[in-house]
Amino acid sequence: MTRRKIQIKKIDNTTARQVTFSKRRRGLFKKAQELSTLCDAEIALVVFSATGKLFEYTSSSVQQVIERHGLLSSNFDKLNQPSLELQLESSTSAALSKEIAENTHELRKLMGEELQELNMKELHELEKLLASGLKRVRDAKGSQLMQENKRLKQMANQQIQTLELELEQGQSSEPIGDFIHSDPSQDHDSSGTSLKLGLAFPNGI
Amino acid sequence: MTRRKIQIKKIDNTTARQVTFSKRRRGLFKKAQELSTLCDAEIALVVFSATGKLFEYTSSSVQQVIERHGLLSSNFDKLNQPSLELQLESSTSAALSKEIAENTHELRKLMGEELQELNMKELHELEKLLASGLKRVRDAKGSQLMQENKRLKQMANQQIQTLELELEQGQSSEPIGDFIHSDPSQDHDSSGTSLKLGLAFPNGI
DNA sequence: AAGACTATCTATAACTT
DNA sequence: TAAGTTATAGATAGTCT
Numbered sequence: 001m002t003r004r005k006i007q008i009k010k011i012d013n014t015t016a017r018q019v020t021f022s023k024r025r026r027g028l029f030k031k032a033q034e035l036s037t038l039c040d041a042e043i044a045l046v047v048f049s050a051t052g053k054l055f056e057y058t059s060s061s062v063q064q065v066i067e068r069h070g071l072l073s074s075n076f077d078k079l080n081q082p083s084l085e086l087q088l089e090s091s092t093s094a095a096l097s098k099e100i101a102e103n104t105h106e107l108r109k110l111m112g113e114e115l116q117e118l119n120m121k122e123l124h125e126l127e128k129l130l131a132s133g134l135k136r137v138r139d140a141k142g143s144q145l146m147q148e149n150k151r152l153k154q155m156a157n158q159q160i161q162t163l164e165l166e167l168e169q170g171q172s173s174e175p176i177g178d179f180i181h182s183d184p185s186q187d188h189d190s191s192g193t194s195l196k197l198g199l200a201f202p203n204g205i
Numbered sequence: 206m207t208r209r210k211i212q213i214k215k216i217d218n219t220t221a222r223q224v225t226f227s228k229r230r231r232g233l234f235k236k237a238q239e240l241s242t243l244c245d246a247e248i249a250l251v252v253f254s255a256t257g258k259l260f261e262y263t264s265s266s267v268q269q270v271i272e273r274h275g276l277l278s279s280n281f282d283k284l285n286q287p288s289l290e291l292q293l294e295s296s297t298s299a300a301l302s303k304e305i306a307e308n309t310h311e312l313r314k315l316m317g318e319e320l321q322e323l324n325m326k327e328l329h330e331l332e333k334l335l336a337s338g339l340k341r342v343r344d345a346k347g348s349q350l351m352q353e354n355k356r357l358k359q360m361a362n363q364q365i366q367t368l369e370l371e372l373e374q375g376q377s378s379e380p381i382g383d384f385i386h387s388d389p390s391q392d393h394d395s396s397g398t399s400l401k402l403g404l405a406f407p408n409g410i
Numbered sequence: 411a412a413g414a415c416t417a418t419c420t421a422t423a424a425c426t427t
Numbered sequence: 428t429a430a431g432t433t434a435t436a437g438a439t440a441g442t443c444t
Binding site: 001002003004005006015019031 | 416418420
């Protein structure tokens with residue numbers, strides 16, 4: 001790219017490879033953040049060096065979702081309790097909610113205090129499972145659920161309004177903020193969907 | 206960047222923004238794959254457009270790990286059965302294996318047949334949980350477990366050799382291939398670790 | 411070996427069709 | 428409106444320190 005054009009193949013010299021890795025990694029992350037800013041895109045970028053070092057970039061809303069997850073766990077638990085009258089209309093959905101609640105509880109426990117005791121094999125398996133699961137969730141979001149998006153958004157909106165009402169009357173400790181910006185002018189969606197990662201539910205609910 | 210320098214802030218004009226998104230996204234993905242090739246790095250890149258469209262790039266070995274996960278589930282189950290004599294030496298570790306096996310079974314079931322029935326709220330929560338979990342797993346790998354890496358690799362290597370032996374004598378249906386390339390010349394690790402995503406266990410075990 | 415330099419290559423904003 | 432062109436900004440390989 002500069003003093004001389006190079007072939008895109010693994011750099012043999014270890015030192016040169018590490019130098020190039022640092023330079024290009026910085027460039028890649030900059031490009032990612034520019035794209036995110038310029039085009040309002042959500043971006044997650046994970047880079048493992050050949051030595052196993054981890055570098056991450058995530059656009060702000062994704063970042064916030066991840067960082068705030070701890071804070072939101074309690075709210076999530078509340079959401080899955082029938083006492084808040086937030087069950088979904090279909091009965092199978094309610095059963096699923098329960099199943100997810102139980103499962104996430106187990107998984108959270110597993111990944112908390114006991115994570116330090118996991119050995120390499122187990123960690124590796126868990127990571128693959130999570131990566132695979134995340135992919136499947138995203139694929140499902142992108143394909144099967146697109147058609148249901150609008151209807152579900154409205155449904156969720158109603159649920160949130162109910163929740164907000166209850167929180168105002170009760171144990172509210174975190175500001176709720178805006179929920180969905182349903183400004184029609186924002187909705188120039190040529191692909192037929194308006195699904196957004198980390199934005200459709202800015203409260204993480 | 207070209208005919209005129211631009212400010213890095215959201216592009217107002219919708220059409221211009223979409224054009225820029227396409228061009229820069231292509232550029233970003235190209236840079237990612239060049240970095241991966243030149244420096245032997247593992248890269249995962251996920252981009253959501255403002256309209257919710259999903260674009261992904263993952264370097265080959267990460268890709269393979271994800272794609273092959275279905276094939277490997279059965280092997281994973283075997284690995285977690287005491288009958289194969291693959292328990293870890295510490296008893297707490299063995300208990301954890303069991304817990305993980307149970308939990309992953311539930312999670313897999315949950316994400317399988319029933320995924321299509323999840324509504325937006327549930328999908329969203331699941332995605333956040335998985336993203337958060339993946340992050341924590343990776344963080345743990347990068348920090349706490351680095352020191353144990355070499356020892357555990359050797360331990361796992363022994364376990365795999367036992368497994369290979371048993372598979373050869375029994376119900377082997379998938380070729381196993383090489384396990385760990387322990388060629389010392391590959392080990393120029395200046396940061397004190399040789400942890401690799403998707404490469405330490407090329408069979409996905 | 412970590413940073414600064416700079417000549418050159420690449421990416422791309424604005425233009426054109 | 429999408430695809431192609433081009434002039435320029437930005438990234439970076441090799442070099443020097």
